[in-house]
Amino acid sequence: MSHLPVADFATDFDHTDPAWVNDPYPIYEDLRERCPVAHSDRYGGAWLPVRHEDVASIANDHEHFTSRNVVVNEGRPGPQAPPAPIGVAPPITSDPPFHQLARRLLLPAFSPNAINELEGFTRELCTQLLDGLGDVDHLDAAVDYAQHIPVGVIAKMLGFPPEDGDLFREFVHIILEGVDLPFEERIASFEPLRAYFETQILEHQEHPRDDLTSFLLNVELNGQRLEMRHVFGTMLLILAAGIDTTWSAIGASIWHLARTEADRTRLVAEPELMPIAIEELLRAYAPVTMARLVKEDFDFQGHPMKKDDWVLLSFPAANRDPGVFERADEVVIDREINRHAAFGLGVHRCVGSNLARMELRVSLECFLERFPEFHLEDETAVTWARGQVRGPRTLPLVVVAPPRT
Amino acid sequence: MRVTIDESRCQGHGRCFSIAPGLFESDELGNGVVLGDGIVAADQERHANLAVANCPEGAVSIEVA
Numbered sequence: 152m153s154h155l156p157v158a159d160f161a162t163d164f165d166h167t168d169p170a171w172v173n174d175p176y177p178i179y180e181d182l183r184e185r186c187p188v189a190h191s192d193r194y195g196g197a198w199l200p201v202r203h204e205d206v207a208s209i210a211n212d213h214e215h216f217t218s219r220n221v222v223v224n225e226g227r228p229g230p231q232a233p234p235a236p237i238g239v240a241p242p243i244t245s246d247p248p249f250h251q252l253a254r255r256l257l258l259p260a261f262s263p264n265a266i267n268e269l270e271g272f273t274r275e276l277c278t279q280l281l282d283g284l285g286d287v288d289h290l291d292a293a294v295d296y297a298q299h300i301p302v303g304v305i306a307k308m309l310g311f312p313p314e315d316g317d318l319f320r321e322f323v324h325i326i327l328e329g330v331d332l333p334f335e336e337r338i339a340s341f342e343p344l345r346a347y348f349e350t351q352i353l354e355h356q357e358h359p360r361d362d363l364t365s366f367l368l369n370v371e372l373n374g375q376r377l378e379m380r381h382v383f384g385t386m387l388l389i390l391a392a393g394i395d396t397t398w399s400a401i402g403a404s405i406w407h408l409a410r411t412e413a414d415r416t417r418l419v420a421e422p423e424l425m426p427i428a429i430e431e432l433l434r435a436y437a438p439v440t441m442a443r444l445v446k447e448d449f450d451f452q453g454h455p456m457k458k459d460d461w462v463l464l465s466f467p468a469a470n471r472d473p474g475v476f477e478r479a480d481e482v483v484i485d486r487e488i489n490r491h492a493a494f495g496l497g498v499h500r501c502v503g504s505n506l507a508r509m510e511l512r513v514s515l516e517c518f519l520e521r522f523p524e525f526h527l528e529d530e531t532a533v534t535w536a537r538g539q540v541r542g543p544r545t546l547p548l549v550v551v552a553p554p555r556t
Numbered sequence: 557m558r559v560t561i562d563e564s565r566c567q568g569h570g571r572c573f574s575i576a577p578g579l580f581e582s583d584e585l586g587n588g589v590v591l592g593d594g595i596v597a598a599d600q601e602r603h604a605n606l607a608v609a610n611c612p613e614g615a616v617s618i619e620v621a
Contacts, residue, residue: 258586
């Protein structure tokens, strides 16, 4: 889809505009000084706060904002949409009080202890991907490496065939990047995904096993099994939120290390710095921007928000707020004080944050171990995903592996 | 010095028990829990302060007796 060029991001912003997709950070900075809540008539009306304080306040305000849809697009949840409180993809599309019930079901499967058990699998997956590259001096770190890691981990967790990875990526692309399609086309584009989930659910009903799909089919909420649309919606959430996000975080981190030799050599020399470095990379390159819908006409700090206006909840912008972070626009690889909001704020904190951190840490450890030296082959050849999840989709590198012993 | 977690604010970001595993742990949902009585030994004070400074929800605090 092509858009009219954006005249002024303060009054006409569009998060699919090429300038935003290529480098949104100067836009946030400019808006923070001028607005700091931007507006656009696009997508039927949308707002964009860029200060940490405003993002936090909206994330915690369930009286004026709803999560019924969290991906800005041309439509609105109408009579044909899955009704509240479950919504399209619970619990991310649910509001309190139902939200807490739906979320509590999932939390144990994503707790630190549960995720620790997946570390060995993830490390093996990363090692196999690197081994599969052979003796190379060029590779695409997004296409050949980063994108396969969350796909493999999520397929294992849901109990889907690992060879269906290309299909998952296509589904996720439709959900997250097909946001400016006409509404009817957008709805129709979900059909192959629905059919695939139906097949997987049937297969799990016939052959239950120890995975998240069987768990969702059997778990009880208020003494009853989940409605089928709840099971379906949570599978959709895990797929949509578990793949592009982590792929983006891994890719953006490798992109940073490819163009910042000092940070790369320091992490090679001091691998124990990795947990702190990961938090800083998540702060600086937070992949996820969420959204809310305005419930009723309401004045937000002098801004006349209308019922069904979108609010883009930019955690990436909040993470660059100089009022909260010193040297906010710099990556300080050993930053010790870092209350970043990469995984959101409030009750919708990313349920998969422990998983994402583990995948990011393990994937970077494996990559740096195999390729202690690498740099961008061509800065202009890097392309970025558009929409609300940002990360490199092509990332051509020149790599130098140490001699094998 | 004693650390506390405001349960109504904690959303399970997991920063406190990652930074200061001697003072906090995760419950089965991934929320932070203070270990024991939360009294901070002198050699843990730095970790306690970092846990406070890194909680995205402002849920961790220090009481000074």
